[in-house]
Each structure stands twice: as structure tokens, then as C-alpha cells.
Amino acid sequence: MASQMPPRLTLRGLTKAFGKNVVLSGIDLDVAPRESLVIIGGSGTGKSVLIKTICALLYPDGGSVLVDDRDLFHLPRSEQQAILRRFSMLFQGAALFDSLTIWENVAFGLLYGQKMDRKAARRLALEKLQDVGLPERLAEAYPAELSGGMKKRVGLARAIAGNPDVIFFDEPTTGLDPIMSNVINDLIVSCVQKVGATAITITHDMTSVRHIASRVAMLHQGKVIWQGDITAMDTTDNPYVQQFVHGQTTGPMTAEKP
């Protein structure tokens, strides 16, 4: 059903290089509203660069990123900012602000982006903390006092606090034990559904992929070499996907040259 809607995000011929190192060499991808797309691929294939380019944290060398058919990098700055305000991200290490309390971290976008009153922002932050299963008593703690899993939950609460249209998840379960990984996966699914957002996740964790994804795209050498529904991932005869999904050491990809 999602694929019949006009895409929320359309990437066409997206390229990005750092000096002579070409990371993205012509990415074409469509993401429908409310779809949960997971991008898989070996280390160094450009997954992080891809999502950072979509979010305008990096500027592409070529190609386009269309958000609801509007070219993000050819818009006046104010309009570009308005679109970017609809995006949010859960960073790999959560990227919480050390000098702020947990509730201030969660409410940061509300306080400084939306200029919400501190009392109202705190109330909303507490609600979001509850949504991710964290007790209210942690609101006044600082990030350094939390475990890795708790930080990820706070990061998730911050990502959903502004009711974004598109949420990016950068390796959401990296560094977590299997139980906490599943907790985060469940929270991602429930929170994204509650907010009604489009989700784009990059991960190596196949359990996460099966948990979160409605569609999967595989990146290899800066290009999307396969994409399809999550159900098609196990049945495809694409040798790259098969090797990656089953973690085989032999196949078209080698450890030296993913």
C-alpha cells in the first residue's frame, strides 16, 4: 500500500566523494510515506554518508534529494530549513548533550527549535521518556549517569519529541546486548508507528532488519545493488544479499573489499 503513494523521499543520482575516495556513486532510491526502509551493506559502503547527505549534514557532489517532490539542495535556505525541521535522527552513540539534563536533551528541539515554554517542554519530555520506558526520576540525571541502552532510549525519545515526518536511525543496536537490542527494536517500531513517521535505518544487525524493516535496500560500492520487500530478502538470488544476510565469508564480497 505504501509503495502506491507518492514517495516522501526520492534520491536520484546522488554522489559524494571525499577527495579521491568516492563513497556514493549514483544512488537512486524512493521511500514512501510511513515506510520503514532499512539500508544494509558492509562497513565502509557509505551507509552513514548516505543518511547524512539526505539530512543535509553533508552536501552532495551531484544528484538530488527530493522531499515531497521538492529538491532539498535547490531551495531557498528558509524553505530548506523548514523541511529539515521535519527530520530527526537517532545517532549511533545517541549523541546526547553532556552538559544538559536528560529532560533538557529530550526537549532540546522543542525548547530551541520550536521555542516552547520550559514547563510545557518538560511535561512533553517526561511523556516521551515514558513512551520509551524510562522512569521520571531520570529526568534530572545527566547522560554520563546512564547505561548505553538507556542513552539510546533517551536518544529515541529526543528523536520522536518533535513529531517528525522522517526519522533516521544510525546503527540503533550497535554495542547493545541482544535483549536490549530487541527492546530498542520494539521501541523503534512502536514509536515510529505512534508518530506516523517514515523511518530510514542503517544497520548491520540482521535481527534488527527483520524486526524493523518493511523494505530493504542493499548498498555496495556506493550504489544500491538490490532493494525489495523484507519478505523478498531471504528468497532473492542476488549473491551479495545472500552473502550478507547469511554472513558467509565466501562470495562476491571480501573482507578487504566489501
Added chain:
Amino acid sequence: MLQSIGRALLSFFQKAGHFALFALVALSHIVRPPFYARTVGRLFLDIGFYSLPVVGLTAAFSGMVLALQSYSGFSSFNSESTIAAIVVLSITRELGPVMAGLMVAGRVGAAIAAELGTMRVTEQIDALQMLSTHPMKYLVAPRLLAATLMMPLLVIVADIIGIMGGFVIGVSQLGFNAGSYLKSTFETLEFMDVFSGLVKAATFGLLIAICGCYHGYYSRGGAQGVGAATTYAVVAASILILVANFVITALFFGV
């Protein structure tokens, strides 16, 4: 040979231009809303109040050493007025702002570079952008403002403590009369002496914050990168302080 000199020169000018552009953009954010009063208030405390002990101690011992050294050098023309004049002019014009500047560069410049560098490598700066907050406005501009405004206040304190250090040594060790020492101090001191020191202080504060922010903001490569950024920030700020000190002295007192 010529090629490598040319490459080095080009690279130097490129970096200097990048640094200058960063400073201009950051300065422009100081006067454009939104303003982060809470952050600026916290930085006033961090940069100003918490630098008082180190700046005060440095100034006290500088004043004391100055009194002892001038006495040993000028004992043949021994007079309280000469020693008092040397101490008050050296402290207000040079030692107060320069010593405070170097101390604050070590304490605050390093802290700014380390904080922003860590924020960069842990993606906190990217997170700020994702939360619709301009990092230059939220992180850099308040630090520039706080350092520029706090340094003159620190230097006023340093001037007073430094002069008092010289006074204590003059009276207790060198046997000067307290009243005539103070009288000579106030007779020698002119508005321009203090004012030039405060202009230097504000300039040094700005330079310290820009160096700290610039090197922290563009740090990369994990812990090693943050360490390198901190070193560069302190070294660059210290050198720029000495260069700026010469330029401002030439402008105020040059013939």
C-alpha cells in the same frame, strides 16, 4: 624547492582565510537572534568567575617579582616612586592583560577546544543541526561573547592584585613607606594605561575563544584529534595574543 614553498604558502593562506571566515561568521551570529541567554550566563561563570584564582595568583606573583626585580635593578636610583611607577605601568599596560591572556588561553581555550572537539567526534554537533539549532549560534557565538566580555573584568582584578603584590613586597621587604608608595602609584597611573590594558584584554578574550572554537569545531579522528585540537588552540591563541599585544601597544603608545 620553489614548488614546496609555494604549496606551503598556499596552504597557509587557505587556512588563514578559513579561520578568518569562521571568525566573521561567528561574530555575525553574536548580533543575530536567537540569543541563548542561559548558555551565555553559564559561560560568564565558567570563563570569568572560575578563572579568577589562576589569574589572581599569576598577577599577585608577577607584581611581587616585578617589585623585587626593579628594586635590584634600580636600587642605585632608589626611590619608592620609581619602583611604584614601574610596577603599576608594567602591570596595567602589559603584564596584567598578557599574563591573564596566557593563563586563560591555557584554561579556557583548551577547555573550549576539548568540549567542542568531543562534541564533534561524538556527533553532538550533527545532533544540534538535526534539532534545528545552528551550532555556530548555539556553541561558538556565546563563547566568543563571554570570553570577550569577561577578560576585561579579569584583567581589572589582575591589575588590582598585581599592584597590591608589588605594594606588599615594597612595604614588607624593601622598607618603603606605604602611604608614599600608594601616592606614587596613583600619581603615575593614567586612564590610558588601564584603558589600553582593557582593550588588549577584550581582544585576547576574543582570540582565545575563536582559536578554541575553531580547532574544536573542525577536530576529527577521535581522542587523538581532540587532543591535537586542544594543543593547536592553546598554541595558536598564545601566539596570537603576543602578536596582538605588540600591535595594540604600537597603536596606543607607538611613536
